[in-house]
Structures are given as structure tokens and as C-alpha cells.
Amino acid sequence: MTGLMAIAGGALQVLVAFVSTIAFAVIFHAPRKELFFTGLTGGIGWLVYLLAGALGSGVVASSFLATLALAWLSRAFSFSRRAPVTVFLICGIFPLVPGAGIYYTGYNFFMGNDALALEKGLETIKIAIAIALGTGIVQSLPPFLFHRKKR
Template identity: 30%
Template sequence: MQLWLEVIINIAFSYIASVGFALTINVPHRALNLSGISGVIGWMVYWVAARAGMGRMLSNLMGAFIIGILGLMFARIKKCPVTVFNIPALVPLVPGVPAYQAVRALVNGQTMEAETAILRVGIVTCAIALGILLSTMFIEMFYRSKRFYRKRHNRL
């Protein structure tokens, strides 16, 4: 498959997944498009990092980090809670296939395969949570340092 076609398919389906989930959880209509855009950008960061050979954990961490930063920015722009943008945007990053494989392996009695799949799900989930945490901490540090230097500049 050609690269440009693969990029278009990834953009289209990540947008549909993000906006579809946003509609399911009753996100306000004024925030639907931005939650879809956040999902697309997060998924494309993940996809590019995975194609560059960075591994599943680092790719998910980078995608979630970008989604967290975009969610905080969009929340300020639209005056909505951050979760309105973060939760739907994280849907494309959720490890659904390994979770399904883990459950299927458990049902079939294949404990070694189930353990491996559960470990993959746990690693990806922790990477996503860490990405959101780091983005929140990064933005908080940015605004605090901005406020500190503004106060310092006003004193002088």
C-alpha cells in the first residue's frame, strides 16, 4: 500500500473513532471536532513513532503526551473540561486487540499466552497514563514559570 493512502486511512479512521466515542459519551457539540482532531494528532504521533521502530510503549507514551497537551490547550480555548477532549482522543490508542487476545487465551486455557497479552495490555495502559500525567505536569510547570517570571518582571 502506498504511504499517502496509508496516512489518509489512519487519519480518517482515528477521527471517526474519536468523534464516534465522543458522541457516545455525550461530549458537547462545540467540542466534537477538536476532540477528533486531538485523536488524529495523537494517533499519527503514535503511528509515526511505531513506524520509526520506537516500540509500543514509547509510541503510546508520545501519543498520549501530545493528546494531553492538546486537551489542555483545547480546554482553555473552548472553556470545557479537559476530559471532554482527552477521553475520546485516547480511544485509538487503547490496546483492544491484546486485551481480546488475553481473554481468548484465558478462555482456551492457554495461560502463558494470556500472561504475555495481559503484560502487553498493562504496559500500554501504563504508558498512556504516564503520557497524560507528564503532559499535565509539563503544562503546569510552563504556566507556573510563566507566572513567576511575569511577577518578577513586574517588580523590576
Template identity: 40%
Template sequence: MRIAGEIILKSLGAWVAIWGFSRLLNAPKKLECYTAGVGMIGWAVYLIVEVFNDGILMKNFLAAVAVALVSQAMARHFKAPVILFVIPGILPMVPGAGMYRIVYSIVMGPENMVGTYLLETATAAGAIALGIFLGEALQKVFFYEFHR
């Protein structure tokens, strides 16, 4: 039960952070809460997968698929561009700390760690990109198949 509480609390924190990000980037006011909701869903999926599988690839991939599917649904419902929901949705998963570690290792220190950090960051970014692609492809296949 403790893990569920942590996931809910962290997901709500992600909602607040993404809502602020949406305000900062002047997202349409009527959609700010919904863009934050997409990000909250993506982060919740990330945290749930983390409980079962600590691999960076699976966490980012499944969360990105969820973000893509929910973003497509929101875009259709609100008749808005999908990118308006996808960018805030993937924001919590972006491997910014990995990029920092790469640059820090290049500038300050142990060069033998640059490759490790680079591989980890590229894996996370690739999993996010692949998850978005697959989520959008799945949505198009199912939407067009069942709504002819």
C-alpha cells in the first residue's frame, strides 16, 4: 500500500510540474489541466513499471506508449494538435540528468564513464521515441479499423 501512495503522490507532483510548464509555454488555458493530466498518466505508468522492472528501456518505452495513446485521444476529443499533449506528456521522462552526467564527465572527470552515460541516455531517448511512434501507429490502426 505504501508503494501505491508514493506513486499517487509523485504523479500528482508531476501534474503540478507539467501544469506549470504548460503555463510557461502558453498552452491554451482550457487545455492546461489536460496536458498536465497526460504527463501525470505517463509518469504514473513509468513509476508502476519501475516497481516490476527497473530497466530504463522498459520504463520509458511503456510510459511513452501510454502518453502517445492518451495524447491521440485528447487531441481528437479537443480537436487540437497531438503535439500539444505529447511534449508535456514526455517531459518527466526526458533524460536530462543523463545529459548532465555526460557533459560533466567530459569536462571534469572520469572519461571512462562517458560511454556508459551516453549509452544510458541514448537508450532512454530512443525508448521514448519508439514508444511514441508505436503508440501513434497502434492508435491509427485501431481507430481506422474500428471506425470505418
């Protein structure tokens, strides 16, 4: 029963990532016709994050792998939907941004817990670097990898 509950919890998290990504896309003024695809990008990114974590990766490696997946998907959607890659990438990255880490870093700093603040701050910086590297790697790949050749 525990395995089934974990799957249900993971599915709920992916659904929440999907919906929250769409909500962010609305705030970001993404084109209405792209909202579903922005949500798909965020949901799949979060799914990869959860799967990587379940397979034993830490939060930094999971963030990196999830960023690779959603950046790849963003580029693919960009070519197939004829929309800027930023529409999908910026919205899709939203669930992975370490906002809680930034909060807890500041909280622990102001509460005088310097060791915890340093620990959370370093982890947050590592996640941010992993996201930047994952995005940069995929964005530097040649365009022919993301679209079909015309016949």
C-alpha cells in the first residue's frame, strides 16, 4: 500500500507542477495557445526531478537532470509550435527554482543559525548553478536536433 500512496503522491505533485506552471505562464503573459504546453513542460520537468530523486540522486543532480529534460522539451516545443523558447523554458523552470532554499537561508541567517543558513545557502547556490548549466547545455545544442527535416 505504501508504494501505491507514493505513486499517488508523485502524480499529485506532477499535477500541481503542471497547474502552477500554467498559472505562472498566465502571469508571465504567455500566449494563450501555448499554456497547455508550458504546463506540460513544467510537469514533465518535475516528473524527471521526482524520478531522479527516487533513483537516489540528490536535489542538485535531480535539478540538473530535470532542467536538461525541460530545456530539451522547451526547444522541441519552440520549433514545433513556432514560438520563442523562453515561453516554455521560463515558465517550465518555475517548479524547480529553489525558492524555499532562499527563504530558509534568509530565515536561518536572521534567526542566528549561521551553520544552517550556510548549509541551505550553499545547497541553493548549487541548485541554481545546476539549473543554469542544464539550460546552457541544451541551448548550445544545434537546432537540427529539435525539429524534423522538411521533405
